[in-house]
Amino acid sequence: MWAITSKTTESRQEGRRLHLGLQFKFAATYILLIAAVLLFLNTYPVLSSQELIFRGKRDTLRSQASLLSSGLSGLDEITASGAGQLMEQLSLHNLTQVVITDGAGTVVYDTDRSAQSVGIPCAWPELNTALAQGVDVFHPAFHGGAFQSRAAVPVTVGGQVVGGVCLFEYDADQGSLLLDLQRNLRSISLVVCALAIAVSLFLSKALTRRIGRLLQGIRTVREGECSHRVKTSGHDELAQLGQEFNQLTTRLQTTEEVRRRFVSDASHELKTPLASIRLLTDSILQADNMEEDTMREFIGDVNQEAERLTRITEKLLTLTRMDSAPASPEPIAPTKPAPVIRKAGHMLEPLAAQSEVKLVYHLEEDCSVPCSEDDLYQIAFNLMENAVKYNLPGGTVIVTLAGTREGTVLKVEDTGVGVPEEDLNRIFERFYRVDKARSRAAGGTGLGLSIVQDTVRSCGGTVEARPREGGPGTAFVVTFPLPDPQTQN
Numbered sequence: 001m002w003a004i005t006s007k008t009t010e011s012r013q014e015g016r017r018l019h020l021g022l023q024f025k026f027a028a029t030y031i032l033l034i035a036a037v038l039l040f041l042n043t044y045p046v047l048s049s050q051e052l053i054f055r056g057k058r059d060t061l062r063s064q065a066s067l068l069s070s071g072l073s074g075l076d077e078i079t080a081s082g083a084g085q086l087m088e089q090l091s092l093h094n095l096t097q098v099v100i101t102d103g104a105g106t107v108v109y110d111t112d113r114s115a116q117s118v119g120i121p122c123a124w125p126e127l128n129t130a131l132a133q134g135v136d137v138f139h140p141a142f143h144g145g146a147f148q149s150r151a152a153v154p155v156t157v158g159g160q161v162v163g164g165v166c167l168f169e170y171d172a173d174q175g176s177l178l179l180d181l182q183r184n185l186r187s188i189s190l191v192v193c194a195l196a197i198a199v200s201l202f203l204s205k206a207l208t209r210r211i212g213r214l215l216q217g218i219r220t221v222r223e224g225e226c227s228h229r230v231k232t233s234g235h236d237e238l239a240q241l242g243q244e245f246n247q248l249t250t251r252l253q254t255t256e257e258v259r260r261r262f263v264s265d266a267s268h269e270l271k272t273p274l275a276s277i278r279l280l281t282d283s284i285l286q287a288d289n290m291e292e293d294t295m296r297e298f299i300g301d302v303n304q305e306a307e308r309l310t311r312i313t314e315k316l317l318t319l320t321r322m323d324s325a326p327a328s329p330e331p332i333a334p335t336k337p338a339p340v341i342r343k344a345g346h347m348l349e350p351l352a353a354q355s356e357v358k359l360v361y362h363l364e365e366d367c368s369v370p371c372s373e374d375d376l377y378q379i380a381f382n383l384m385e386n387a388v389k390y391n392l393p394g395g396t397v398i399v400t401l402a403g404t405r406e407g408t409v410l411k412v413e414d415t416g417v418g419v420p421e422e423d424l425n426r427i428f429e430r431f432y433r434v435d436k437a438r439s440r441a442a443g444g445t446g447l448g449l450s451i452v453q454d455t456v457r458s459c460g461g462t463v464e465a466r467p468r469e470g471g472p473g474t475a476f477v478v479t480f481p482l483p484d485p486q487t488q489n
Protein backbone atom coordinates (compact mmCIF):
# COMPACT_ATOMS: atom_id res chain seq x y z
CA MET A 1 0.00 0.00 0.00
CA TRP A 2 2.78 2.36 1.04
CA ALA A 3 4.74 1.42 -2.08
CA ILE A 4 1.77 2.28 -4.33
CA THR A 5 1.20 5.64 -2.59
CA SER A 6 4.86 6.58 -2.79
CA LYS A 7 4.96 5.56 -6.48
CA THR A 8 1.96 7.76 -7.26
CA THR A 9 3.44 10.71 -5.36
CA GLU A 10 6.73 10.18 -7.17
CA SER A 11 5.07 10.21 -10.59
CA ARG A 12 3.06 13.28 -9.63
CA GLN A 13 6.26 15.07 -8.58
CA GLU A 14 7.94 14.02 -11.80
CA GLY A 15 4.95 15.41 -13.73
CA ARG A 16 5.17 18.69 -11.85
CA ARG A 17 8.89 18.90 -12.54
CA LEU A 18 8.35 18.39 -16.26
CA HIS A 19 5.37 20.72 -16.14
CA LEU A 20 7.46 23.44 -14.48
CA GLY A 21 10.42 22.75 -16.72
CA LEU A 22 8.42 23.16 -19.92
CA GLN A 23 6.51 26.12 -18.56
CA PHE A 24 9.77 27.81 -17.53
CA LYS A 25 11.30 27.16 -20.96
CA PHE A 26 8.30 28.51 -22.85
CA ALA A 27 8.00 31.58 -20.62
CA ALA A 28 11.75 32.27 -20.63
CA THR A 29 11.84 32.08 -24.44
CA TYR A 30 8.96 34.53 -24.83
CA ILE A 31 10.40 36.93 -22.24
CA LEU A 32 13.93 36.84 -23.69
CA LEU A 33 12.58 37.51 -27.15
CA ILE A 34 10.49 40.46 -26.00
CA ALA A 35 13.36 41.81 -23.86
CA ALA A 36 15.65 41.76 -26.91
CA VAL A 37 13.05 43.63 -29.01
CA LEU A 38 12.52 46.21 -26.24
CA LEU A 39 16.26 46.74 -25.77
CA PHE A 40 16.58 47.44 -29.47
CA LEU A 41 13.57 49.80 -29.40
CA ASN A 42 15.05 51.64 -26.41
CA THR A 43 18.49 52.22 -27.86
CA TYR A 44 18.07 52.55 -31.61
CA PRO A 45 15.69 55.59 -31.77
CA VAL A 46 17.66 57.47 -29.07
CA LEU A 47 21.04 56.85 -30.70
CA SER A 48 19.81 57.71 -34.19
CA SER A 49 18.09 60.92 -32.96
CA GLN A 50 21.28 61.94 -31.17
CA GLU A 51 23.32 61.27 -34.30
CA LEU A 52 20.87 63.35 -36.38
CA ILE A 53 21.12 66.31 -33.95
CA PHE A 54 24.94 66.07 -33.91
CA ARG A 55 25.01 66.25 -37.69
CA GLY A 56 22.76 69.35 -37.71
CA LYS A 57 24.91 71.04 -35.08
CA ARG A 58 28.12 70.28 -36.98
CA ASP A 59 26.72 71.83 -40.17
CA THR A 60 25.46 75.07 -38.51
CA LEU A 61 28.52 75.57 -36.29
CA ARG A 62 30.92 74.93 -39.15
CA SER A 63 29.14 77.31 -41.50
CA GLN A 64 29.01 80.03 -38.83
CA ALA A 65 32.70 79.50 -37.99
CA SER A 66 33.63 79.61 -41.68
CA LEU A 67 31.64 82.83 -42.11
CA LEU A 68 33.48 84.40 -39.19
CA SER A 69 36.82 83.05 -40.39
CA SER A 70 36.42 84.50 -43.89
CA GLY A 71 35.35 87.86 -42.37
CA LEU A 72 38.48 87.87 -40.17
CA SER A 73 40.77 86.98 -43.06
CA GLY A 74 39.63 90.24 -44.76
CA LEU A 75 40.97 92.35 -41.84
CA ASP A 76 44.51 93.76 -41.87
CA GLU A 77 45.09 92.45 -38.41
CA ILE A 78 43.01 90.44 -35.96
CA THR A 79 42.20 92.83 -33.12
CA ALA A 80 39.54 92.79 -30.38
CA SER A 81 37.72 95.81 -31.83
CA GLY A 82 37.81 94.44 -35.42
CA ALA A 83 36.49 91.11 -34.19
CA GLY A 84 33.77 92.83 -32.14
CA GLN A 85 32.59 94.88 -35.16
CA LEU A 86 32.53 91.81 -37.35
CA MET A 87 30.52 89.94 -34.74
CA GLU A 88 27.94 92.72 -34.70
CA GLN A 89 27.71 92.75 -38.50
CA LEU A 90 27.29 88.99 -38.77
CA SER A 91 24.84 88.73 -35.83
CA LEU A 92 25.45 84.98 -35.31
CA HIS A 93 22.66 83.07 -33.53
CA ASN A 94 22.38 80.52 -30.76
CA LEU A 95 26.04 80.60 -29.83
CA THR A 96 26.99 80.38 -26.18
CA GLN A 97 30.60 81.50 -26.56
CA VAL A 98 32.81 82.79 -29.39
CA VAL A 99 36.61 82.90 -28.99
CA ILE A 100 38.95 84.47 -31.57
CA THR A 101 42.72 83.99 -31.37
CA ASP A 102 45.74 85.13 -33.31
CA GLY A 103 47.91 82.72 -35.29
CA ALA A 104 49.78 81.63 -32.12
CA GLY A 105 46.57 80.71 -30.31
CA THR A 106 46.48 83.69 -27.92
CA VAL A 107 42.95 84.86 -27.22
CA VAL A 108 42.17 88.22 -28.84
CA TYR A 109 38.42 88.27 -28.37
CA ASP A 110 36.06 86.28 -26.10
CA THR A 111 32.27 86.80 -25.79
CA ASP A 112 32.46 85.41 -22.27
CA ARG A 113 34.05 88.31 -20.47
CA SER A 114 33.90 86.58 -17.13
CA ALA A 115 36.47 84.04 -18.40
CA GLN A 116 39.12 86.80 -18.57
CA SER A 117 40.94 84.85 -21.22
CA VAL A 118 42.08 87.73 -23.45
CA GLY A 119 45.85 87.78 -23.78
CA ILE A 120 46.40 84.23 -22.66
CA PRO A 121 46.69 81.09 -24.85
CA CYS A 122 43.40 79.40 -25.63
CA ALA A 123 42.98 76.07 -23.79
CA TRP A 124 40.53 74.47 -26.22
CA PRO A 125 42.20 71.37 -27.74
CA GLU A 126 40.02 71.69 -30.89
CA LEU A 127 41.52 75.13 -31.60
CA ASN A 128 45.07 73.90 -31.14
CA THR A 129 44.41 71.06 -33.67
CA ALA A 130 42.77 73.50 -36.12
CA LEU A 131 45.76 75.93 -35.89
CA ALA A 132 48.40 73.21 -36.05
CA GLN A 133 46.86 71.25 -38.95
CA GLY A 134 44.97 74.09 -40.72
CA VAL A 135 41.72 72.04 -40.72
CA ASP A 136 38.17 72.45 -39.39
CA VAL A 137 37.55 70.55 -36.14
CA PHE A 138 34.13 69.68 -34.68
CA HIS A 139 33.60 68.04 -31.30
CA PRO A 140 30.03 67.05 -30.35
CA ALA A 141 28.98 65.88 -26.85
CA PHE A 142 25.82 65.12 -24.94
CA HIS A 143 26.41 65.76 -21.21
CA GLY A 144 24.09 66.47 -18.30
CA GLY A 145 20.98 66.54 -20.47
CA ALA A 146 22.36 69.13 -22.95
CA PHE A 147 24.17 69.11 -26.30
CA GLN A 148 27.60 70.76 -25.90
CA SER A 149 29.19 71.27 -29.31
CA ARG A 150 32.46 72.95 -30.25
CA ALA A 151 33.76 73.91 -33.67
CA ALA A 152 37.24 75.35 -34.41
CA VAL A 153 38.26 76.80 -37.77
CA PRO A 154 41.62 78.39 -38.76
CA VAL A 155 41.75 81.92 -40.30
CA THR A 156 44.04 81.80 -43.32
CA VAL A 157 45.43 84.51 -45.55
CA GLY A 158 47.35 83.37 -48.65
CA GLY A 159 47.66 79.87 -47.24
CA GLN A 160 49.08 81.13 -43.94
CA VAL A 161 47.26 80.51 -40.65
CA VAL A 162 46.90 83.96 -39.09
CA GLY A 163 44.25 83.23 -36.49
CA GLY A 164 41.58 80.91 -35.21
CA VAL A 165 37.85 80.94 -34.50
CA CYS A 166 36.28 78.84 -31.82
CA LEU A 167 32.49 78.45 -31.37
CA PHE A 168 30.71 76.79 -28.43
CA GLU A 169 27.03 75.98 -28.26
CA TYR A 170 25.17 74.73 -25.15
CA ASP A 171 21.71 73.44 -26.20
CA ALA A 172 19.53 72.28 -23.28
CA ASP A 173 16.21 72.40 -25.24
CA GLN A 174 17.03 69.63 -27.70
CA GLY A 175 18.76 67.78 -24.86
CA SER A 176 15.59 67.72 -22.79
CA LEU A 177 13.60 66.60 -25.87
CA LEU A 178 15.96 63.65 -26.25
CA LEU A 179 15.71 62.88 -22.53
CA ASP A 180 11.89 62.97 -22.78
CA LEU A 181 11.98 60.54 -25.68
CA GLN A 182 14.27 58.24 -23.67
CA ARG A 183 11.98 58.45 -20.60
CA ASN A 184 8.82 57.77 -22.64
CA LEU A 185 10.37 54.79 -24.38
CA ARG A 186 11.49 53.39 -21.02
CA SER A 187 7.98 53.71 -19.52
CA ILE A 188 6.36 52.11 -22.58
CA SER A 189 8.92 49.31 -22.44
CA LEU A 190 8.24 48.65 -18.76
CA VAL A 191 4.48 48.38 -19.39
CA VAL A 192 5.02 46.16 -22.47
CA CYS A 193 7.49 44.02 -20.50
CA ALA A 194 5.02 43.51 -17.63
CA LEU A 195 2.26 42.65 -20.10
CA ALA A 196 4.56 40.26 -21.99
CA ILE A 197 5.53 38.48 -18.77
CA ALA A 198 1.87 38.09 -17.77
CA VAL A 199 0.80 36.90 -21.24
CA SER A 200 3.75 34.52 -21.64
CA LEU A 201 3.14 33.01 -18.18
CA PHE A 202 -0.54 32.59 -19.00
CA LEU A 203 0.13 31.05 -22.44
CA SER A 204 2.88 28.74 -21.23
CA LYS A 205 0.73 27.61 -18.31
CA ALA A 206 -2.22 26.89 -20.62
CA LEU A 207 0.04 24.93 -22.98
CA THR A 208 1.76 22.91 -20.29
CA ARG A 209 -1.56 22.24 -18.56
CA ARG A 210 -2.77 20.51 -21.73
CA ILE A 211 0.49 18.55 -22.06
CA GLY A 212 0.21 17.61 -18.40
CA ARG A 213 -3.34 16.30 -18.96
CA LEU A 214 -2.11 14.18 -21.86
CA LEU A 215 0.78 12.86 -19.78
CA GLN A 216 -1.57 12.01 -16.95
CA GLY A 217 -3.82 10.17 -19.44
CA ILE A 218 -0.86 8.12 -20.73
CA ARG A 219 0.09 7.19 -17.15
CA THR A 220 -3.48 6.18 -16.28
CA VAL A 221 -3.67 3.92 -19.35
CA ARG A 222 -0.20 2.51 -18.61
CA GLU A 223 -1.43 1.54 -15.15
CA GLY A 224 -4.16 -0.58 -16.79
CA GLU A 225 -7.15 1.83 -16.96
CA CYS A 226 -7.78 1.23 -20.69
CA SER A 227 -11.20 2.93 -20.66
CA HIS A 228 -9.61 6.30 -19.80
CA ARG A 229 -9.90 9.03 -22.46
CA VAL A 230 -8.41 12.53 -22.50
CA LYS A 231 -10.56 15.59 -23.18
CA THR A 232 -9.58 17.34 -26.40
CA SER A 233 -10.51 20.81 -27.57
CA GLY A 234 -9.40 22.90 -30.56
CA HIS A 235 -7.74 21.79 -33.77
CA ASP A 236 -4.04 22.32 -33.07
CA GLU A 237 -1.31 19.67 -32.87
CA LEU A 238 -1.98 19.01 -29.17
CA ALA A 239 -5.67 18.37 -29.89
CA GLN A 240 -4.65 16.00 -32.70
CA LEU A 241 -2.24 14.26 -30.32
CA GLY A 242 -5.10 13.82 -27.84
CA GLN A 243 -7.39 12.38 -30.53
CA GLU A 244 -4.67 9.99 -31.71
CA PHE A 245 -4.10 8.93 -28.11
CA ASN A 246 -7.82 8.27 -27.61
CA GLN A 247 -7.98 6.21 -30.82
CA LEU A 248 -4.92 4.25 -29.72
CA THR A 249 -6.51 3.60 -26.33
CA THR A 250 -9.76 2.43 -27.95
CA ARG A 251 -7.75 -0.02 -30.04
CA LEU A 252 -5.84 -1.14 -26.99
CA GLN A 253 -9.08 -1.65 -25.11
CA THR A 254 -10.61 -3.70 -27.94
CA THR A 255 -7.47 -5.83 -28.23
CA GLU A 256 -7.44 -6.34 -24.48
CA GLU A 257 -11.12 -7.36 -24.46
CA VAL A 258 -10.58 -9.78 -27.39
CA ARG A 259 -7.55 -11.25 -25.60
CA ARG A 260 -9.46 -11.73 -22.35
CA ARG A 261 -12.40 -13.33 -24.12
CA PHE A 262 -10.06 -15.56 -26.09
CA VAL A 263 -8.23 -16.72 -22.97
CA SER A 264 -11.50 -17.41 -21.14
CA ASP A 265 -13.04 -19.22 -24.18
CA ALA A 266 -9.86 -21.22 -24.72
CA SER A 267 -9.70 -22.33 -21.08
CA HIS A 268 -13.37 -23.23 -21.18
CA GLU A 269 -12.91 -25.28 -24.36
CA LEU A 270 -9.90 -27.07 -22.87
CA LYS A 271 -11.69 -27.68 -19.59
CA THR A 272 -14.63 -29.56 -21.19
CA PRO A 273 -12.68 -32.51 -22.67
CA LEU A 274 -10.43 -32.59 -19.58
CA ALA A 275 -13.52 -32.87 -17.33
CA SER A 276 -14.87 -35.71 -19.52
CA ILE A 277 -11.52 -37.52 -19.32
CA ARG A 278 -11.50 -37.17 -15.52
CA LEU A 279 -15.06 -38.44 -15.25
CA LEU A 280 -14.31 -41.44 -17.44
CA THR A 281 -11.08 -42.36 -15.65
CA ASP A 282 -12.75 -41.93 -12.23
CA SER A 283 -15.51 -44.30 -13.34
CA ILE A 284 -12.91 -46.88 -14.43
CA LEU A 285 -10.96 -46.52 -11.18
CA GLN A 286 -14.02 -46.71 -8.94
CA ALA A 287 -15.63 -49.71 -10.63
CA ASP A 288 -14.48 -52.94 -8.92
CA ASN A 289 -15.00 -55.49 -11.61
CA MET A 290 -15.65 -53.63 -14.82
CA GLU A 291 -16.35 -55.75 -17.83
CA GLU A 292 -13.68 -55.60 -20.48
CA ASP A 293 -16.08 -54.37 -23.19
CA THR A 294 -17.30 -51.50 -21.00
CA MET A 295 -13.73 -50.67 -20.03
CA ARG A 296 -12.72 -50.58 -23.73
CA GLU A 297 -15.71 -48.36 -24.50
CA PHE A 298 -14.67 -45.93 -21.71
CA ILE A 299 -11.05 -45.89 -22.82
CA GLY A 300 -12.24 -45.29 -26.41
CA ASP A 301 -14.15 -42.24 -25.15
CA VAL A 302 -11.05 -41.02 -23.28
CA ASN A 303 -9.10 -41.42 -26.51
CA GLN A 304 -11.69 -39.37 -28.43
CA GLU A 305 -11.55 -36.57 -25.86
CA ALA A 306 -7.74 -36.61 -25.99
CA GLU A 307 -7.93 -36.31 -29.78
CA ARG A 308 -10.24 -33.33 -29.41
CA LEU A 309 -7.78 -31.71 -27.01
CA THR A 310 -5.00 -32.28 -29.55
CA ARG A 311 -7.11 -30.70 -32.31
CA ILE A 312 -7.94 -27.64 -30.18
CA THR A 313 -4.32 -27.09 -29.10
CA GLU A 314 -3.06 -27.54 -32.67
CA LYS A 315 -5.54 -24.96 -33.98
CA LEU A 316 -4.77 -22.60 -31.10
CA LEU A 317 -1.09 -22.91 -31.93
CA THR A 318 -1.84 -22.15 -35.61
CA LEU A 319 -3.76 -19.00 -34.60
CA THR A 320 -1.06 -17.86 -32.17
CA ARG A 321 1.62 -18.39 -34.82
CA MET A 322 -0.42 -16.31 -37.29
CA ASP A 323 -0.97 -13.54 -34.72
CA SER A 324 2.73 -13.21 -34.00
CA ALA A 325 4.01 -13.75 -37.58
CA PRO A 326 5.51 -10.54 -38.98
CA ALA A 327 4.12 -9.36 -42.32
CA SER A 328 6.30 -10.74 -45.10
CA PRO A 329 8.35 -7.92 -46.68
CA GLU A 330 8.71 -9.91 -49.93
CA PRO A 331 5.67 -10.37 -52.21
CA ILE A 332 4.67 -14.06 -52.22
CA ALA A 333 5.08 -15.98 -55.49
CA PRO A 334 1.65 -16.83 -56.97
CA THR A 335 0.24 -20.35 -56.58
CA LYS A 336 -2.20 -22.17 -58.86
CA PRO A 337 -5.13 -23.10 -56.58
CA ALA A 338 -6.79 -25.83 -58.71
CA PRO A 339 -4.38 -28.69 -57.80
CA VAL A 340 -4.32 -27.61 -54.13
CA ILE A 341 -8.15 -27.65 -53.96
CA ARG A 342 -8.24 -31.13 -55.51
CA LYS A 343 -5.65 -32.35 -52.98
CA ALA A 344 -7.80 -31.04 -50.07
CA GLY A 345 -10.88 -32.70 -51.64
CA HIS A 346 -8.96 -35.98 -51.95
CA MET A 347 -8.13 -35.88 -48.24
CA LEU A 348 -11.82 -35.29 -47.44
CA GLU A 349 -13.13 -38.12 -49.58
CA PRO A 350 -13.40 -40.67 -46.72
CA LEU A 351 -15.38 -38.17 -44.61
CA ALA A 352 -17.55 -37.26 -47.60
CA ALA A 353 -18.24 -40.91 -48.35
CA GLN A 354 -19.11 -41.56 -44.70
CA SER A 355 -21.49 -38.55 -44.69
CA GLU A 356 -22.91 -39.54 -48.11
CA VAL A 357 -21.92 -36.17 -49.57
CA LYS A 358 -20.74 -35.62 -53.17
CA LEU A 359 -17.91 -33.21 -54.04
CA VAL A 360 -18.30 -31.33 -57.36
CA TYR A 361 -15.58 -29.09 -58.88
CA HIS A 362 -15.74 -26.23 -61.42
CA LEU A 363 -12.12 -25.07 -61.46
CA GLU A 364 -10.37 -22.73 -63.88
CA GLU A 365 -6.90 -24.23 -64.17
CA ASP A 366 -5.10 -21.00 -65.17
CA CYS A 367 -6.05 -18.96 -62.10
CA SER A 368 -3.30 -17.99 -59.69
CA VAL A 369 -3.38 -16.30 -56.29
CA PRO A 370 -0.74 -14.41 -54.20
CA CYS A 371 -0.77 -17.03 -51.45
CA SER A 372 1.54 -19.86 -50.38
CA GLU A 373 0.46 -23.46 -51.13
CA ASP A 374 0.17 -24.24 -47.38
CA ASP A 375 -2.10 -21.24 -46.75
CA LEU A 376 -4.25 -22.10 -49.75
CA TYR A 377 -4.59 -25.71 -48.54
CA GLN A 378 -5.55 -24.46 -45.05
CA ILE A 379 -8.31 -22.25 -46.52
CA ALA A 380 -9.70 -24.81 -48.97
CA PHE A 381 -9.54 -27.74 -46.51
CA ASN A 382 -11.33 -25.92 -43.67
CA LEU A 383 -14.12 -24.56 -45.90
CA MET A 384 -14.66 -27.87 -47.70
CA GLU A 385 -14.51 -29.85 -44.43
CA ASN A 386 -17.23 -27.59 -42.94
CA ALA A 387 -19.30 -27.96 -46.14
CA VAL A 388 -19.16 -31.75 -45.67
CA LYS A 389 -19.57 -31.69 -41.85
CA TYR A 390 -22.63 -29.44 -41.87
CA ASN A 391 -24.23 -31.10 -44.89
CA LEU A 392 -27.10 -33.59 -45.03
CA PRO A 393 -26.90 -37.18 -46.31
CA GLY A 394 -27.22 -37.15 -50.09
CA GLY A 395 -26.07 -33.52 -50.19
CA THR A 396 -23.51 -31.88 -52.47
CA VAL A 397 -20.50 -29.61 -52.05
CA ILE A 398 -19.78 -27.42 -55.09
CA VAL A 399 -16.32 -25.85 -55.30
CA THR A 400 -15.91 -23.12 -57.92
CA LEU A 401 -12.71 -21.28 -58.86
CA ALA A 402 -12.88 -18.43 -61.36
CA GLY A 403 -10.80 -15.45 -62.35
CA THR A 404 -12.59 -12.09 -62.38
CA ARG A 405 -11.48 -8.52 -63.00
CA GLU A 406 -11.36 -7.88 -59.21
CA GLY A 407 -9.34 -11.02 -58.48
CA THR A 408 -9.59 -14.78 -58.16
CA VAL A 409 -12.79 -16.02 -56.50
CA LEU A 410 -13.03 -19.33 -54.65
CA LYS A 411 -16.61 -20.34 -53.78
CA VAL A 412 -17.49 -23.31 -51.54
CA GLU A 413 -21.26 -24.00 -51.54
CA ASP A 414 -23.13 -26.76 -49.77
CA THR A 415 -26.69 -28.01 -49.64
CA GLY A 416 -26.52 -28.48 -45.87
CA VAL A 417 -28.15 -27.14 -42.72
CA GLY A 418 -27.27 -23.49 -43.48
CA VAL A 419 -26.37 -20.67 -41.08
CA PRO A 420 -29.07 -18.38 -39.63
CA GLU A 421 -28.85 -14.81 -41.02
CA GLU A 422 -27.90 -13.30 -37.63
CA ASP A 423 -24.98 -15.74 -37.19
CA LEU A 424 -23.44 -15.22 -40.62
CA ASN A 425 -20.97 -12.56 -39.44
CA ARG A 426 -20.28 -14.11 -36.06
CA ILE A 427 -19.18 -17.56 -37.27
CA PHE A 428 -15.69 -16.14 -38.01
CA GLU A 429 -15.19 -15.30 -34.31
CA ARG A 430 -12.97 -17.61 -32.30
CA PHE A 431 -14.93 -20.47 -30.63
CA TYR A 432 -18.24 -19.25 -32.03
CA ARG A 433 -20.52 -22.14 -33.05
CA VAL A 434 -24.11 -22.01 -34.22
CA ASP A 435 -24.98 -25.50 -33.06
CA LYS A 436 -22.53 -26.55 -30.33
CA ALA A 437 -23.77 -30.13 -30.13
CA ARG A 438 -23.54 -30.67 -33.88
CA SER A 439 -20.09 -29.07 -34.07
CA ARG A 440 -18.90 -31.22 -31.15
CA ALA A 441 -20.36 -34.37 -32.67
CA ALA A 442 -18.60 -33.54 -35.94
CA GLY A 443 -15.28 -33.05 -34.07
CA GLY A 444 -15.38 -29.25 -34.46
CA THR A 445 -13.38 -26.77 -32.37
CA GLY A 446 -14.99 -23.46 -33.34
CA LEU A 447 -11.61 -22.24 -34.62
CA GLY A 448 -11.60 -23.36 -38.26
CA LEU A 449 -13.27 -20.27 -39.76
CA SER A 450 -11.10 -17.91 -37.64
CA ILE A 451 -8.04 -19.59 -39.13
CA VAL A 452 -9.55 -19.25 -42.62
CA GLN A 453 -10.26 -15.54 -42.10
CA ASP A 454 -6.78 -14.78 -40.70
CA THR A 455 -5.09 -16.73 -43.51
CA VAL A 456 -7.16 -15.04 -46.23
CA ARG A 457 -6.37 -11.62 -44.74
CA SER A 458 -2.65 -12.40 -44.60
CA CYS A 459 -2.90 -13.06 -48.39
CA GLY A 460 -4.59 -9.67 -48.84
CA GLY A 461 -8.02 -11.20 -49.60
CA THR A 462 -11.50 -11.21 -48.06
CA VAL A 463 -13.92 -13.95 -47.03
CA GLU A 464 -17.65 -13.82 -46.46
CA ALA A 465 -20.47 -16.26 -45.73
CA ARG A 466 -23.89 -15.94 -47.33
CA PRO A 467 -26.94 -18.15 -47.83
CA ARG A 468 -26.62 -20.33 -50.95
CA GLU A 469 -28.48 -18.96 -53.96
CA GLY A 470 -31.31 -21.14 -55.17
CA GLY A 471 -31.79 -23.42 -52.18
CA PRO A 472 -30.87 -24.32 -48.59
CA GLY A 473 -27.23 -24.34 -47.52
CA THR A 474 -24.36 -21.89 -47.23
CA ALA A 475 -21.87 -20.33 -49.65
CA PHE A 476 -18.42 -19.17 -48.53
CA VAL A 477 -16.82 -16.73 -50.97
CA VAL A 478 -13.10 -15.98 -50.82
CA THR A 479 -11.76 -13.19 -53.05
CA PHE A 480 -8.00 -13.14 -53.58
CA PRO A 481 -6.37 -10.02 -55.03
CA LEU A 482 -4.77 -10.24 -58.46
CA PRO A 483 -1.16 -11.41 -58.10
CA ASP A 484 1.54 -8.71 -58.11
CA PRO A 485 2.88 -8.59 -61.74
CA GLN A 486 6.44 -8.21 -60.33
CA THR A 487 6.33 -11.71 -58.83
CA GLN A 488 5.04 -13.38 -61.99
CA ASN A 489 7.55 -15.00 -64.26
Ligand code: ADP
Pocket residue numbers: 386387390414416417418419427432433434435439440443444445446447448449450474
Ligand atom coordinates in the same frame (compact mmCIF):
# COMPACT_ATOMS: atom_id res chain seq x y z
P1 ADP B 1 -16.09 -25.85 -36.13
O1 ADP B 1 -14.81 -26.50 -35.81
O2 ADP B 1 -17.07 -25.85 -35.04
O3 ADP B 1 -16.63 -26.29 -37.45
P2 ADP B 1 -15.63 -23.35 -37.49
O4 ADP B 1 -14.94 -22.15 -37.06
O5 ADP B 1 -15.09 -24.05 -38.72
O6 ADP B 1 -15.69 -24.33 -36.27
O7 ADP B 1 -17.13 -23.00 -37.77
C1 ADP B 1 -17.83 -22.24 -36.80
C2 ADP B 1 -19.30 -22.57 -36.82
O8 ADP B 1 -19.88 -22.08 -38.04
C3 ADP B 1 -19.58 -24.02 -36.83
O9 ADP B 1 -19.65 -24.54 -35.52
C4 ADP B 1 -20.94 -24.10 -37.50
O10 ADP B 1 -21.94 -23.87 -36.55
C5 ADP B 1 -20.91 -22.96 -38.48
N1 ADP B 1 -20.56 -23.38 -39.85
C6 ADP B 1 -19.37 -23.34 -40.44
N2 ADP B 1 -19.43 -23.77 -41.72
C7 ADP B 1 -20.73 -24.10 -41.94
C8 ADP B 1 -21.44 -24.63 -43.07
N3 ADP B 1 -20.82 -24.87 -44.23
N4 ADP B 1 -22.75 -24.82 -42.92
C9 ADP B 1 -23.38 -24.55 -41.76
N5 ADP B 1 -22.76 -24.07 -40.66
C10 ADP B 1 -21.45 -23.86 -40.75
